[in-house]
Amino acid sequence: MRGCLVGCGFFGQIHLEAWRRMDDVTIVGTCDADPTRATYERLDQMLDELEPDFLDIATRPELHLDMVRTAVERGIPVICQKPVAPTWQDAVKMVELAEAADVPLIVHENWRWQPWYRVVQAELQKGLIGTPVTYTFRTRKLDGDGPEAYPAQPYFRTYPRLLLFETLVHHLDTARFLFGEIEEVYARSRRVNPLIQGEDQVLLLTNHAGGLNGLLDGHRFLDLRPDSPPLGDFTVDGIGASLQVDAAGDVWLWNGRERKMVWQNTVGQGYRGDSVRAVCRHFVDQLRGQREWESTGREYLRTIACVEAGYRSMASGRAESTRTFSELPATGPK
Template identity: 50%
Template sequence: MDKLRVGIAGCGFFAQFHIDAWRRLEGVELVAAADPDLARAGAAAPKAYATMGAMLDAEKLDIVDIATRPETHLALVKEALGRGVPAICQKPMAPTWAESREMAAVAERSGVPFMVHENWRWHPWYREAHRLIQSGAIGRPITYCFRARKRDGLGETPYTDQPYFRQMPRLLIYETLIHPIDTARLLFGDVSHVYADTRRLNERIVGEDLAYLLLSHESGLLGSIDGNRYTEGGYYEPKPGSPPLGEATFEGEEALLTLTTDGHLLRNGVSIWRNTVHTGYRGDCVLATQRHFVDHLRNGTPLETGASEYLKSVAIVEAAYESARRGARVALAEMFHA
């Protein structure tokens, strides 16, 4: 079977994880890259272009991977799908709810395969947690808590890997907590209501860097997400490169499932699964995400984060900001009827 030809748009900080994964993924070939910095694009792939449009003009691609900043996503997705090229686009979908909804509508109308690159649900520990919960390992789920931490938001020059974070008006929920939000949907189904409260700890940034979210699922289950990019939390030893960026607990009628900071799973304190994946980004979740898209193109495997489906996770983000603004619980239905 011929290899699928891949082009990537954007060769910045996080795109390097995409590039590494494409190079290692079986059945594909990274043939081209587009970036305003041509040297950076040339280091990523054999053919280098300044823009995605130029790349698509010159190359016959089976996949375009959009790994640019969120404010460019809608236009690039429109261009790729308009040319009939299957596309995968990094989260966040877009800076605004209106643009995110427009992207989903464009993808639906085009009929061209499209997926949002949401990689947390592809962490091996969450895939195993999902299997265990579905198999009844904790009994009927009652509640859960994600504690998301990354200590990179302190001092006069926070977020050195992605300094543009400092000027983002919406930061922690929009950029980081979307990950456990989407994972909560994978594990426990869709959400009906959200309550959120936020703080800005570092006055040198524009957006929030601490947030607490309470999610009410359609099943009646209630869960929480506790996140900040300011502390290591105090409840565990800081571990550079700690795979899950925090920890999580999933409580059921019969047992407690705990995700440790090493990416291991415990049932009532006893080890039942150990993470052995140390290649790539955090459990090699970027490669797993990209493989999922390739599987869809090759075999018709249903996409887990197609635009319309992932929009449900984005709606929770929007509802969280609206809740924090109002100081009240917000129904997800409001987002879709706004």
């Protein structure tokens, strides 16, 4: 399969590395505003000349809508990085464009593809800890302090929405993956680093269908273990036992007396448990076959709806329903 990549910066390089490790995929063209690191400067030119089987978008969110339009006008399937777009309206528009053209649009949401969460999901399904009582994602990284904050992606400093929009969106999506739809969220945030624009500390409570509630606790002022593969840790408590993903990515069963290893993280290459490769692999496999994707554009709107509800909650001081958003796309074309 022949793919093209647009966006060859910090994260685009991680995509390239993942694609390179697939025998059946070749990235035949790359595009970037910086001509020194790509074969094309213009996306339309690349797509017209190379006619690839898919386009991988790894640029900044504000560029995604136009790029999706350019691809779907040409009937080219897209896998697009999160955050999908700067606004809800842009994200919906992208989904509608792709659906109107009947072209697959998949969101590159790698977090739920981290292998430890696949293990947790399987163990929860098997009933290892019974019905969950509550859960916590603790997200940590020490790259948010001072004037040189976020050195790998310095444009983060000017994002008006930062930690929830860019980072915790992953954990909201993973919470949906593990525990089903989120009906309501409440979020509280701060800007700890005065030299940036957005929020860099968030506590967010979720309420799932069925009554389960859990927590996303994030900031970027501490490393739990540099460089922690899951960017923090995760715990889900049942009655008398808990399943934990530690900062190394190992999965443990804990009963208060002893920890028993459920799964050891030995994944030594790729991004955070090789999850970028996993979601890329899923995309191309489904593109060939069943087309039953996780994280289609429409499906992922439900994750974005949780993010939007979180920001509304920060502003309103109340828990906010995710339904206002998730109902909208449900009435759109299939």
